[in-house]
Every structure is written in structure tokens, then in C-alpha cells.
Amino acid sequence: MKNSNSSNIKISLMSKRLTEFFEMIAGLWQFQYQFFKQVFIPPYEVEQIRKHMDELGIKTLPIVSVTGFIIGLVITMQMHPVMVRFGAEAFLPGSVGISIVRELGPVITALIFAGRVSSGIGAELGSMRVTEQIDAMEVSGVNPFKYLVVTRIFACTFILPILTVYVIFIAFIGSYIAVVLVQNMSYIYYIDSVIGSVEFGDAIPGILKTFVFGFIVGIVGSYKGYTATNGTEGVGKAATTAVVVASLMILIFDMVLVKVTLWLWPTI
């Protein structure tokens, strides 16, 4: 009897979670539909987009700088003994370069960006929702979705690729320092080696997918905040679930986009 009760509770909890999950997917789908419907309609709120891009860029710059530097340094130090084992030390800068440009740079930057920005947007919009600021904006005849949501998603989508290029650059500096530490190599040889190995075709898919990642961070954070309920508890929940959902979606979309890229351009 006790066991049957406990399994009933588990089943009802699981079905509640599943319902919430599918509601969220439907909500996100509707949200992105609203975004594309409204993004082309004036007013374009250019000043707000610029402000958000400034804020998001500045907010994330220190943490992505440190992360990029450490990633470049650590990957190089880790790969060095392996390359020595195969007698391929000369290929170290090129191998590290390709890993950073194709995968590590975009994904790590996106995940850090999700952690920093998605929760911030979720908390900010969530607190505006529960304190009726969004309602006040709507009643004053201003479209809050356009003013608050579209501008943030737009800013996230376009600032993340810029941050990614910057992180890749910083990661190369970290990698060069590691190369100097583990083997004697001039920076000219290092740059030559990287340029010789990393092709334009390696960089383009990596950078292009960060537009998608930026969009995911913006839309998930905005959706969670904009639809927050239950007072301050709801705001906290919006902030934390925004990070989890955005990070998970980045990894899933990365997998899909890598597959699509390889399917479209098998030679890359």
C-alpha cells in the first residue's frame, strides 16, 4: 500500500515535470515567433539595443578574458605530451588552434555568456514582471515585448560572436605562453604555424553558430523572466532555470550544428 502510494507520487511528479517541460518548449516556440514578428516592425529601439550590447559586453568581458586565456594555456599544456609521444610537436599550435576556433572558443564563450547573461536577464525581467513594471509599460501604450525582449535578444545575438572572436584571440595568447613554457618557439613560428593550420573554413562555422547561441541565451533568459510568477520566489526560479535551460540548449544545438556543418561542407 505504502509502495503503491509512493510510486503514484513519483508518477504524478514525473508527469508534472513533463507537462512543465512541454509547456516551456511551446512557450519558447511562441516567444521566438513573437520575436520574428516584431523585430522588423518600427520603432526599432536602436538606442536600447546599443545600451544592452554595451552592458552585456562589459559585464561578460572580464570573465571571458580569464576563461579564454586559461583554456588556451591548459589545452596546450595538456596536448603537448601527447604530441611529443607521436613526434608531432611542430603541429601543437595548429592542433590547439583548430580546437579553439572550431569548438572550444565558441562553446565555452557561449556557456560562460549563458551563465552570466541569461540569469541576469531572467532576474531583471522577472522582477519587472512581479512588481508590475511590465504592466505599467503596457498600460502607458508602449509595447513591452518590443522594448524589453526584442532589444535584449537582438543584443545577445550580435554581441556573442564579437566576444567569441575576442576569446579566441585571448586563448591564442594563453596557448602561446604555454608553448613557450613547454618548448622553445618564437612567436613568428607560432603565428605561422597557426595560420598555416587554421583555415578560413574552420573559423566560419564556429563563429556562425555563436549567433544561434546568442539567440538562445537571449530568448531563454527573456522568456523565463517575462513569464515569471509567484513573487520573489518566481524571480529566483526564473534566473536559475534560465541558466540551466540555456546551457543545455547550447550543447544540444552545438551537436546539431556540428552535424549540419559536416553534412553541408564535408571537406571542412
Place this chain on the structure above:
Amino acid sequence: MNIVVDIKNVSKSFGSLNVLNNVSLSVEENENLVVFGQSGTGKSVLLKCMVRLLEPDAGEIYIEGNNVLHLNPKELNDVRKHLGFLFQGAALYDSMSVRENLEFPLIRHFNFTPKEREDKIKSVLEKVSLEEAIDKMPSELSGGMKKRIGLARSIISEPKLMLYDEPTTGLDPITSKEISSLILELQKSLNMTSVIVTHDLLCAEIIADRAIVLNEGIVQHEGTITELTTSSDHFLRNFFSHEILEDQNRRN
């Protein structure tokens, strides 16, 4: 007299909870209508239905002749531009200073020059006696100051209809009386029509021309404050004896 707000048979439910049940009422031009009722009787829901922050399940709501429930988003925004709404917590935009809060509707809906905007901001701040708060952030203001700035933001576009959701909740009796007197003063000087949702009998006594009492989703009683407070109806006696007691406690 012109009818500014005309509500006909409005119903609203949340799931199985029936909050408004065929509510009908009208408000005349320059009239102050106070909406009383216990917590959870749908007073704020009624106010939010009037500006379509919530969609009623049935009924019709006319504001200055426009059926707001049949307007497209653009037409609805045009109606909203000409009304003011003071929220319970004032709902000032946290990330903006008082000046930016006040100029927000002006920048978006009017073609004022920066000088005209500044003059308007100073003029409404003078009306609510908070000229010195112009560069402060909402987090630096007290509850009463927030309500005043919220009021200033609502009247800056000179609306003909003002909606107040619990304008004195959470304030001490002195500030509450000041806000109520300010609402009345502004209503007289700007010739506004007002709908005020409140629990506060003192506030209602100062402002109301007429009052209604919502109970179980319907307009159960209507009249002047004196008529309602002196009524022999069992529900009204119960309701107002509690309110009067609370009011006396606050005054003491």
C-alpha cells in the same frame, strides 16, 4: 453628463474560480468612483480588465465610447495613451531615474522639444511636491514618495481617465491622507474621471463621489460613502465595522 466608462456584464474566471460575474457599472465624466470589496473579490481584476491587462471571458467595456475588447493592438495603445494607471506598488521602472521615468511616455507619444519635456517634468513634480527627487533612483525613494512619483508619471500625459489600484496601501495614515488629498486635488485641477480601488475608508471619504461594493463577483451595493456606511444591510455593517475599526486603529 457623458459616460466615460461603461462596463456591461463582464465576467472573468481563473480556472474554476469565478472572480467577476456579470459586473456592470458606469462612470460619468469628472466623477470619482470608489470600488470597495474584501480581498480576492476581483477589484484589481476589474481594473486590469478595463485596460485589457487581463482579458475578460465575457462582456463589454467601453472607455470614451471605444469597446476596448474589440480594438486591435494599435487602437488599444491609442486608448491607453489617454488614460493613467497608478499601480499598488507604483511600478516605477527600477533601472531609470525619476526624470527618465517621467519622460518615458513623453518621448514615445508626444513630439515635445527637450525644453518642453523638462518643463513638463518639473511642473508635474511640483504638483506632487517632489521637485528635489528629479535625479533620484526609485530605490532611493520612500513608499509615499514612490506613490507620488507614480502619480506624477500617470498624469504627465494629462489623461482624462485615471485608474488607481490601492493608492494608499502600505502607507502610514498621514501619508495616506496626503496622497488621498493629492488625488482629489489633481482630479479637480485636471478635470479627470477616476476609478479608485481601495480598502481605505479614510481615502474613500476624501475622494469618492460614489462607491460600489463588490462581493462574490457582483456589484452588491452602490451609493455615497455615507449611504453605504450607515446602511442597515448585514453585509455592509459587517464590512464597514471592520473597516472603521481598522481606520480608527490607524488614526489612533
